[in-house]
Amino acid sequence: MGRKKLQRFKENEENRNVVQEGKEIFEKIKGNWKALQFENEKPLTVELACGRGEFTVGLARQYPDRNFIGVDIKGSRIWKGSTIAIQEGLENVAFLRTQIQMLEKFFADGEIAELWITFPDPFPRDGDEKRRLTSPRFLDMYRPMIQKDGTVHFKTDNTGLFDFTLEVLGQREDVDLIFSTHDFYTSELKDEHHGIKTRYEKIFSDKGEKIKYLKFRFKE
Template sequence: MGRKNKLQKFQDLKAYPNVIENPEYESNQLFINEDVEIDLSENWAQIHFGNDKPVILELACGRGEYTLQLGRYFPEKNFIGIDVKGARIWQGATIALDENLSNVAFLRSRIEKLGIYFRKGDISEIWITFPDPFLNPTQAKHRLTSPHFLEIYKQIMVPNGIINLKTDDDLLFAYTLKVVESDPHINLLYAENDIYSKPLIDPTLEFKTYYEGMHLEEGKKIKYVKFQLKD
């Protein structure tokens, strides 16, 4: 893939047909393909992929390993990896282009803005892979499974949409279970605090991200929670 510095990667992203960017936090504008602005009043995800297949998001996707692996495994579904860091997204977007993965795209934006970019029913499933755990209790609302974020996800998902969390972090695992179990509008489908200690309930759990690889090397246990936002 060659060595490129951050500025070269940012330049590449502007021309990549599989990367949509929100370059300025203060504005909600999204751009693709050398500054072509996306019309937010349209179902742009559908227009982007040119089909009616389900759209699945990976939040905090980093280099996009999970998005890529899901995209290869499920050619009948569309995947969008979302992260705020362009140099990380560049890795996944470059591989997706090299492999002609037409069902994979990346959105460089803050996750807080998903309610602006998608409409109710646009998203069928969400994966949250190794997000920052925000250990300080005063920062709990920044955790991607906090009630604040679940409300945003509810705004854009199909009825009874599924959310998957993979984490190495004990506190985030326990916190997520507490949030899920204390909300009568959420169905807990599965929770396991050491997924590799037994046969995997789903082959896609075998997929690994960059951070998961690091956590496994450190001997950490990988946790998984799957739940459903009831409508």
């Protein structure tokens, strides 16, 4: 392992806005994000597969009245977002280092007000459908964590994954699809995202890929 990566891992251990294995808060955080991490009662927005945290930090800048949590397993990636948040004094940002399939260990029922799934691995091969973050097993995991009237957002450049997601949502009676588009930046909702883009979104947009977006709610 390179010296730079080791230094980043060390800083993650020291940074208060990183929740990861080895820290006391890691085992206590479920149901206690507001009390233990943020020390306020602001609603929680969670981004899955946050990578370097561009979107998590970008939203936190725009909405100081909310708390934002980026989730990723790669410590060297979340170090970037963590460091930027500290440098800018953004106290409404935190990062959880864990595998997304373990998410229910860290969020209690109704604890999440808003969920973002941004540019996840599309897992395009046949047989990998269960690994997609919008597959039925993941949706079943998210549902209890999201509070009544909470919103789920999904963005991707991958047409196959987007169409798969629309099909999955269309088969569920517990989902209310609010909006969907195969070309987000020509849609009426583009300004709601304040021009915030992840690293991958910038790469794909620059290549001419259309960005797909949808949002939905779970019904009671």
